[in-house]
Amino acid sequence: MNMRGSSLRGARETATRLTVCLCLLAVAAAGCSSGDNGSAGAPSGSGAPGAARPGESTLAARREAMVRNIERGYGLSDKTVLAAMRAVPRHEFVPPKLRRLAYADGPLPIGEGQTISQPYIVAEMTRQLHLKSDSRVLEVGTGSGYQAAVLAEITPHVFTIEIVKSLADSAARRLARLGYDTVAVRHGDGYAGWKARAPFDAIVVTCGAAEPPKPLIDQLAPGGRMVIPVGEAGSVQQLQVIEKDADGKVTVYPLMAVRFVPLTRELR
Ligand code: SAH
Numbered sequence: 368m369n370m371r372g373s374s375l376r377g378a379r380e381t382a383t384r385l386t387v388c389l390c391l392l393a394v395a396a397a398g399c400s401s402g403d404n405g406s407a408g409a410p411s412g413s414g415a416p417g418a419a420r421p422g423e424s425t426l427a428a429r430r431e432a433m434v435r436n437i438e439r440g441y442g443l444s445d446k447t448v449l450a451a452m453r454a455v456p457r458h459e460f461v462p463p464k465l466r467r468l469a470y471a472d473g474p475l476p477i478g479e480g481q482t483i484s485q486p487y488i489v490a491e492m493t494r495q496l497h498l499k500s501d502s503r504v505l506e507v508g509t510g511s512g513y514q515a516a517v518l519a520e521i522t523p524h525v526f527t528i529e530i531v532k533s534l535a536d537s538a539a540r541r542l543a544r545l546g547y548d549t550v551a552v553r554h555g556d557g558y559a560g561w562k563a564r565a566p567f568d569a570i571v572v573t574c575g576a577a578e579p580p581k582p583l584i585d586q587l588a589p590g591g592r593m594v595i596p597v598g599e600a601g602s603v604q605q606l607q608v609i610e611k612d613a614d615g616k617v618t619v620y621p622l623m624a625v626r627f628v629p630l631t632r633e634l635r
Contacts (some may be wrong), residue, residue, distance in 0.1 A: 502524075505565075505569070507570070515552070527551070528560075
């Protein structure tokens with residue numbers, strides 16, 4: 368583009384305004400309103416009979432466009448995270464009839480009233496973990512396994528817990544089939560963390576908790592970071608980063624408003 372001086376500034380301001388708007392949209396569509404009440408942002412009528420199934424090259428082009436939108440639309444520039452988002456075949460993590468919407472800028476239902484988060488939110492939560500190639504990371508809320516696969520593109524030490532057995536089982540099968548065989552999947556209540564595998568350098572919670580579970584804070588390594596949506600079930604939550612310094616002191620940073628399915632305590 369050939370822009371200078373004030374027009375460039377104007378373009379920057381427009382871009383900033385656009386980013387703000389998109390972030391506000393992210394609030395509406397971000398994570399995961401329960402599939403039952405219409406899963407905010409999840410388009411309907413997607414399984415029209417006879418709709419052509421997109422081929423691999425179409426899916427790859429859509430995946431590239433998704434990454435471009437995360438990078439240029441939302442302004443996320445972390446190369447490691449963008450590479451991870453580019454590498455994971457998101458269409459494998461959504462129900463077959465929603466495959467053609469797999470790379471859209473919104474959440475999608477994955478069954479059992481749960482949802483896979485909007486791609487940008489997955490990318491931003493991953494970025495906030497500050498992962499290194501040897502980080503040990505715990506995810507609470509495996510769902511489809513998509514976020515776990517994104518994490519596994521960065522580090523082989525991924526542990527993920529899902530409270531709904533059918534989801535835990537299918538995510539474990541899917542991850543193994545796609546070659547993410549270092550990811551450890553467990554059926555259980557992630558509120559309690561995974562003590563036998565602690566401490567973790569990073570913890571990502573992909574369901575909304577009324578407050579950050581104490582066992583998770585305890586299982587965070589010194590210097591570790593947790594990303595978690597905090598707020599009452601059914602309301603907009605605040606995405607928070609919880610940082611534990613080398614001396615064990617905990618600091619909370621608010622990030623943005625999001626809407627995730629609630630963290631529940633009942634095994635299903
Ligand atoms: N990260 C997922 C999306 C998660 S949706 C993905 O990439 O597809 C949130 C998930 O959290 C749901 O599957 C829900 O069943 C699960 N969940 C809710 N409470 C939980 C708990 N206490 N422990 C573990 N999983 C929980």
